[in-house]
Amino acid sequence: MTVAETADRRAPAWRGGFGRLWSAAVLSSFGDALRRAALPLLAASLTDRPLLIAAVTACGYLPWLVFGLLGGAVADRVDQRRAMWTVDAVRALLVAAFAVTVALGHASIALLIALAFVLTTLETLFDNAATALLPALVGPGALGSANARLMTGQRVAGGLLGAPVVPLLLAAGTAAPFAADAATFLLASALVASLRTGAPEREPRPAGSTLRREIADGLRTLWRDGALRGLCAATALCNIGVGALVATLVLLITGPLHGGTAGYAAATTAYTLGSLAGAAVNGRLVARLGGVRAVLLAGTVQIGALVVMGTVRSLAVLVAAMAVFGVMGMVWNVTTTTLMQQRTPAGTVGRVAAAFRTLGVAGAPVGALLGGAVATVWGAGTPPLLAAVFFVLSVTALIPARRPDVPVVAREDSVSTARPVR
Secondary structure: HHHHHOOOOHHHOHHHHHHHHHHHHHHHHHHHHHHHHHHHHEEEEEEEOHHHHHHHHOOOOOOHHHHHHHHHHHHHOOHHHHHHHHHHHHHHHHHHHHHHHHHHHOOHHHHHHHHHHHHHHHHHHHHHHHHHHHHHHHHHHHHHHHHHHHHHHHHHHHHHHHHHHHHHHHHOOOOOHHHHHHHHHHHHHHHHOOOOOOOOOOOOOOOOHHHHHHHHHHHHHHHHHHHHHHHHHHHHHHHHHHHHHHHHHHHHOOOOEEEEEEEHHHHHHHHHHHHHHHOOOOHHHHHOOOOOHHHHHHHHHHHHHHHHHHHHHOOOHHHHHHHHHHHHHHHHHHHHHHHHHHHHHHHHHHHHHHHHHHHHHHHHHHHHHHHHHHHHOOOOOHEEEEEHHHHHHHHHHHHHHHHOEEEEEEOOOOOEEEEEOO
């Protein structure tokens, strides 16, 4: 099925390219969940120094700050399908080699840190290429539904299925989760390689064009589109709040709320289930309100949920608020990704997507540090209120983008025109 034939469809066809891409994404998410749950356990068995254990997690963020924009520029230069399956094949080999090392008893904290850094560096290319490839598979009319289905599948595989399987795999040996992760990378690589999409058609690069100039061009594209500029600023601000919440939520639940590990599991499960519900209602909200207004609504409701978390001392209420937070978080994520894909000229999607992700990742560790600081000074109930403040700033940044006359760069001819924001 060609892009022209699918452009006006409101839902992507499972058969063909989208079904294979969805399967690859879900498999990778399942494997990632296995690895991310097993890495801290392995790190804790190798050292009792909190800073070293935290460094393993930190290296899962750092490459996005260093290489995120570069990964987007490279994704716009190459055949995205080929880049994706090659990256997954390399990641499969790396994780398989690591599994063998663990099985032989030669694992070390330095090796864990190096693995986390290298895998995330490769992820900067893979994720930006995947974002740029999707519009070629499903057409603009089906992007919202496609993104919702992709994120739902990833959330189920990673949030509901992956982590609970880790104890079962660990019973078979410390290396088992990593061996399983390598297998998922290999299967995902084969699925992406089987996609029947040719190399993207692009205009020849100007003489003397460099990666630095192409990165700058992508940033200019983002800045010139009022709606995308507002969405990017809002996403950066809300991720500071999310970082503060995620880093300290366990302290609130196990401390003042006396929920223990069971309470923490209930809260995180409620968030995951809420996310699935958010994917289901996203299409109707966007159809009724338009894209930017749907994001505004999501952010506003999340402010209320955060205020409840920070003021009401009840585990049941917090669990309910986390479910609501998850619903609106998924609406935010699906809609911002779809708007970015729809409003960006085809040749710069990878670079614009990289700017979104880089800003988002930059906000999370900043928020985590702020959350830890305010929890230390004012108590574990304060970080949700701090997060609410950043969400207020985020919603405020979105208000100018809701105007119907916000200019947009047309995908077809890359000429600025005015059209209603959807």
